[in-house]
Amino acid sequence: MTDVRTVQVTFDCADPRAVGLFWNQALGYQVPPPPPGFDSWEALDATLPADQQGSRWAAVDPNGVGPRLFFQRVPEPKQSKNRLHLDVRAAPGLDGDERMAALESECERLVAIGATRISRTEPAPPMEGGFIVMADPEGNEFCLD
Template identity: 60%
Template sequence: MTRDVQVTFDAADPRRLGRFWGEVLGYVDMPPPAPHGTWEEALAAWGVPQERWEEAWAVVDPEGRGPRLYFQRVPEDKAGKNRVHLDVRAAPGAQGEERMAALAAEAERLVALGARVLERHSPEPPFGAGHVVLADPEGNEFCLD
């Protein structure tokens, strides 16, 4: 039996972090359920107080292949290194300098969106193809692989 997977992020600003990850992965904001045209309309119809409308956000793969990413507001700041992280496959199949150039170009794009580069790991055959470690706008580590 297979299961669907959702990746959940704790966040200070769920919408901002969700939109960042949407840009990273080519995802889109999760549309509101019919018949609602906007999330604000849906939340109002469900009686959710307006001060709670920014507590969660989600982005989805427009082709329906990848998992939904869900962002939930939490009061505490991130503490410590992630025990689980995402690897964003930015240069599949590329090797050596071609790979590292592709990763550097993608890292530059993500830095413009609010990420920070933390480390660059050069290729170390036979197992290390090279990767770049970044942090998203709220400090969650992830790799460009």
């Protein structure tokens, strides 16, 4: 039998804290506690060389179900469409107009916290239930599904 592995999803970004806080709000995630010996992440950050301060951030599912998200600062801006993206399950089990209304509602909430709406694909049964393509505050694409 093969061992099952867990995954961490890593985002390259210019502002790890800002992108991480967006995804906390988007997914209901939270900031993990700082390592032993530190009262806060800011206290740990203060011990790092100036060029490394603010270079990393993390978000975790408070229920321990979803993958850990890790955000790392990179010097270059985003260049093109993601080759991998997240599907945020905002309307599981819903179909047709009810599904699209739930996706639109979640889209509005995410736009209010910094996301950008890119496009909407209408349902086309039996293969396509419909979805909305969005981007986080730094342009990383994701779908509301």
